[in-house]
Every structure is written in structure tokens, then in C-alpha cells.
Amino acid sequence: MEVSLPLTFAAGLLWGAVAFTIVGALTAGLVLAERKVSARIQGRVGPMHTGPHGALQTIADMIKLVMKEDVRPARADATAFRLGPLLVAVPAVLSLAVIPFGAPLVMRDLNVGVLYFLAIPGVTVIGLLLAGWASYDNYSFLGGLRSSAQFISYEIPRSLTVVTVVMLAGSLSTVDVLEAQRSVPYVVLLPFSFFLYCVTSLAEINRLPFDMPEAESELVAGYHTEYSGFRWALFFLAEYAGFFAAAAFGAVLFLGGGSGPLLPPVVWLAVKTAVLLFIGMWIRFTLPRFRADQLMRLAWKVFLPASLVNLVLAALIMRAVGS
Amino acid sequence: MSGAYLSDVLFLLGFAVAVVTIPLVTLAAFGWLRPHYPEALKAEAYESGMPQASIPRRPFHMAYYNFALVFIVFEVETLLLFAVAPILRDAGWLGLAEVGAFVALVALSLFYAWRKGALVWR
Incomplete structure (x- = not known):
């Protein structure tokens, strides 16, 4: 086992490249x-022209995005403007490292894997704030503030919910959590935790009904208003990487x-994962958006x-099941 | 133990280096393929057609400060729970009661912040 x-560093490099490729394809x-x-929900047909039934549409979009001009507002802070999208996209890809894709197939089985998964995306907040502030644009600025406030607010109930799973599994390793569910998946034992996890995750990754930072009717495009081309694509990549990782x-x-x-x-x-993504x-495309204060x-x-109530509930369930 | 720790850190370091490098290389590689026509108007901040109405470097809502403070308190408390959560299963009723007391304390601080109006957006 000792390599x-x-x-190990080279293996990390390799898996990093694999993870980034996976995220690109997934996006x-x-x-x-x-x-x-x-399109289906809104009674339209969606993209139809590029490839059969529009299957190649996003490939075309990606080519378009890397070929687009890289525009930066004249008064923007150049360093922070460049750093912002990286700090948003990189943590989203990094979090894939601990997800067990099959029973033994995990990029790295960290003994603190669950905590790692929750902690690494925390860096995103800095990226959101930087991008919003550096753009020197009112919409970006407000969008950045709102996103980071929302992110940190939902991080706490989300983490507290994941604690219940760690309690029952008795380990912080994602592989051990999987092992512990051999007989009964935790959705049966902790249905309320599952519900809380799903809702807070939606908020954490800025998706409707919690996509208020990007509310186009009031903030144009929020923190990425001033971004274009590949730098904008990084925000997009981060959103879908986060969406997939959470699911x-x-x-x-x-x-x-x-x-x-x-x-x-x-x-x-x-x-x-696909079922969760579909939900x-x-x-x-079904629910309206919340207001900032709501x-x-x-x-x-x-x-x-x-x-917090769920935590106590889970402790009682753990006592009832554990013996 | 420390050997495993070191190799975990090295692996993640390699992972991070790859994930940071790939977008940077892509950005540079397409640098000489994409168009570059700088123009004064293009570099103007977006404001639906008119000159920028106000300067974005200005004071912002006080409420953000409140929430940031409360966040730090609760985030640290949540982290402490992660430290005890894995061993709670075998800790018996006494251990459970101890952690329960801690959670009650967290709930109390939430109640305090609530009563003091720190959780109101205004």
C-alpha cells in the first residue's frame, strides 16, 4: 500500500486532469x-438544429466560448478580476476527489472526506466576492455580496445535516459512509436529513428557487455580469460541477x-445522481424565486x-438502531 | 499515520495543481485564436446603455456584517460537532448527553441572536 x-503527487496530477475532463464533459x-x-416543461422543443435533435449544441457553444474576445472593464481590478473565476471553478472540481464512484473506485479515500467535501467549496465565497468587487460594476458588486451571504448562511444547516450521517456511519470517510449503508440506505433512517440536504444544497449552488444572486430581472447577471468568453465559461463550469457534485x-x-x-x-x-439532478x-423550472430577505x-x-432538531432526532434514531 | 497524512496532502496538492493549470493553459492557448479589438466603449461597465450611474466602491448594507458575525460563531460550533460525530455511536448515553448539552448551548445562542434582532434583514 505504501507508495x-x-x-502520489503524480497520481494527484493525473486524477486532477481526469476530474477536470469529467467536469467539462458533464457540463x-x-x-x-x-x-x-x-423546453419540455415549458412546452417548447429546445435546441434542434446542431446535430440530431440539437445534441451537439453545447459542443458548439463551448467552441464559441473559448473563441470569444476576453473583455475586461477599464476600471476593473485586473488581478482580482482574473482570480475570481478561478477561485469559483477550482474548488468545485476539487470536491470531486472524495466522491466514491463505485464501491472501490474513489480518487482519494481521505479519512476526513466528508468534511473535505463541505470545506473545500467554502473557498468559492472568496471567488464570488472578488469577482463581484473587481468588476467595478454595481450589479456585480451587489450580486457578489448577495451570493456570498447566501452561501455562508446555508452552509451551516447543510453541514449540521451532514453531521447526522457521520454520526450514524461512525466515520468521516466517504467510503466508510457507503459501507455503513450496506443493509439500509440512510434515506430510510434519516428522511428528514435527506430533505434538508437537498434543499440547502440547492441554495448552496445558487440554483432556483435560490438563484437570487443571479436574478436577471434585478441584477442583470449578478457577480458575472462583466465576464465574457472563457472566464464566464469558468463560472458556468463551476455551477454545473457544483450541481453534479452535490447530487x-x-x-x-x-x-x-x-x-x-x-x-x-x-x-x-x-x-x-441523474434522478437527483433531474429533480x-x-x-x-417550476418554482418562482425567493426575495433576498426571505x-x-x-x-x-x-x-x-x-x-438542530434534526440532530437530536438523528441521535435518538442512532441509539435505537445502533444496538 | 503521519505518512498516510503526508501522502494525502501531496495527492491533493497534485490534484489542485492540475485543476488550476488546465484552465490557465486553455485560456493562454486560445489567446492567439480569439479576436482582440479593444475599444473604449466596450471597456465601459454595464449599465443598460447609459454611462455608469454610480460608483460601486461605496458603503453597503449593514445586515451583511451581522450575518457574517453570526456565521463565524455557528460555523465554528458546527466544526466542533464534526470532531465528535464519528465516535458518538459508541459513546453511550453519557457521551450523548454531553454532546446534547453542547447542541442545547448552540440552540441557546441562536435563540439569543434571534431575540437581539441579529437575524432580521433591515
Whole structure:
């Protein structure tokens, strides 16, 4: 098991490259899926012209995005403007490192994997603030502030909810959490935790009904108003990487990850993740958006007390099941 | 133990280096393929067609400060829970009661912040 350290570093490099490639491909797929799902819900057909039934549309979009001019406002802070999108996109990809894609297939089984998954995206807040502030634009500035306030507010109930899973599994490693669900997936034991996780995750990744930082009717495009081309694409990549990571992590924490009859684990995880992703898209095109103050009230006065109650509830469940 | 820790850190370091490098290289590589026509108007901040109405470097809403403060308190408390959560299963009723007391304290501080009006957006 003991491998030389330079080799470990090289393995990290390799898996990092793989993770970034996966995220790129996933973003293309998810954007197309989202456009088709939204079209279906709104009674349209969606993209139809590039490739069969518009299947190549996002590939074309990606080529367009890397070929677009890189515009920066004259009064923007150049360094912070460049750093912002990186600090948003990189943590989103980094969080994939601990997701067990099959029973043994995980990029790195950290002994603090669950905590890592919650902590790394915390860096995103700095990126959002930097991007919003550096753009020297009122919409960006307000959008950046709102996003970061929303992000940190929902991080607490979300973390408290994940604590319940850690309690039952008795480990912070994502692989151990998966192992512990051999007999019963945690969605059965902790249905309320699962609900809280899904809702707070939607808020954490800035999606409707919590996409207020990007509310186009009041903030144009929020913190990424001034971005174009590849730098804008990084924000987009981060959004879908975060969306996917949250869904896959939810499938691992509550739905037993890759466990299931007949099919290989990777397929089962993909199916469960896809179901969660679809529900996320469904919600996006069905519910209206919250107002800024409603959003904060919901986080602190509903979800935080609810997650504390849920913690006590989970402790009782743990005692009842554990023996 | 520390060897495993070191290799975990090194792995993540490599992972991060790759994830940071790829977008930077992509950005540079397409640098000489994409158009570059600088223009004064293009570099103007977005304001639906008119000159920028107000300067964005200005004081902002006080409420953000309140929420940031409360956030730090609760985030630290949540982190402490992560430290005890994995061993709670085998800790018996006494251990559970101790952590329960801590959670009650957290709830109390939430109640305090609530009563003091720190959770109101105004």
C-alpha cells in the first residue's frame, strides 16, 4: 500500500486532469439536458438544429466560448478580476476527489472526506466576492455580496445535516459512509436529513428557487455580469460541477451510492445522481424565486433550527438502531 | 499515520495543481485564436446603455456584517460537532448527553441572536 511520495503527487496530477475532463464533459451533457428538460416543461422543443435533435449544441457553444474576445472593464481590478473565476471553478472540481464512484473506485479515500467535501467549496465565497468587487460594476458588486451571504448562511444547516450521517456511519470517510449503508440506505433512517440536504444544497449552488444572486430581472447577471468568453465559461463550469457534485454526494450519503442489484456500481451511482439532478432541474423550472430577505430568514429562522432538531432526532434514531 | 497524512496532502496538492493549470493553459492557448479589438466603449461597465450611474466602491448594507458575525460563531460550533460525530455511536448515553448539552448551548445562542434582532434583514 505504501507508495513513494512523488508517485502520489503524480497520481494527484493525473486524477486532477481526469476530474477536470469529467467536469467539462458533464457540463456539456448537463447543459443540454437542462435545456431539453426546461423546453419540455415549458412546452417548447429546445435546441434542434446542431446535430440530431440539437445534441451537439453545447459542443458548439463551448467552441464559441473559448473563441470569444476576453473583455475586461477599464476600471476593473485586473488581478482580482482574473482570480475570481478561478477561485469559483477550482474548488468545485476539487470536491470531486472524495466522491466514491463505485464501491472501490474513489480518487482519494481521505479519512476526513466528508468534511473535505463541505470545506473545500467554502473557498468559492472568496471567488464570488472578488469577482463581484473587481468588476467595478454595481450589479456585480451587489450580486457578489448577495451570493456570498447566501452561501455562508446555508452552509451551516447543510453541514449540521451532514453531521447526522457521520454520526450514524461512525466515520468521516466517504467510503466508510457507503459501507455503513450496506443493509439500509440512510434515506430510510434519516428522511428528514435527506430533505434538508437537498434543499440547502440547492441554495448552496445558487440554483432556483435560490438563484437570487443571479436574478436577471434585478441584477442583470449578478457577480458575472462583466465576464465574457472563457472566464464566464469558468463560472458556468463551476455551477454545473457544483450541481453534479452535490447530487452525487447526496446519492452517496443517503441513497447508498453505487449499491444495487445486477448493474455495476458506477451505473447505479449514475442513475441515482441523474434522478437527483433531474429533480433539481424540475424544481428550477417550476418554482418562482425567493426575495433576498426571505432567503436569509429561511436560512436562519427555519433551516438552522430545523437542522438542530434534526440532530437530536438523528441521535435518538442512532441509539435505537445502533444496538 | 503521519505518512498516510503526508501522502494525502501531496495527492491533493497534485490534484489542485492540475485543476488550476488546465484552465490557465486553455485560456493562454486560445489567446492567439480569439479576436482582440479593444475599444473604449466596450471597456465601459454595464449599465443598460447609459454611462455608469454610480460608483460601486461605496458603503453597503449593514445586515451583511451581522450575518457574517453570526456565521463565524455557528460555523465554528458546527466544526466542533464534526470532531465528535464519528465516535458518538459508541459513546453511550453519557457521551450523548454531553454532546446534547453542547447542541442545547448552540440552540441557546441562536435563540439569543434571534431575540437581539441579529437575524432580521433591515
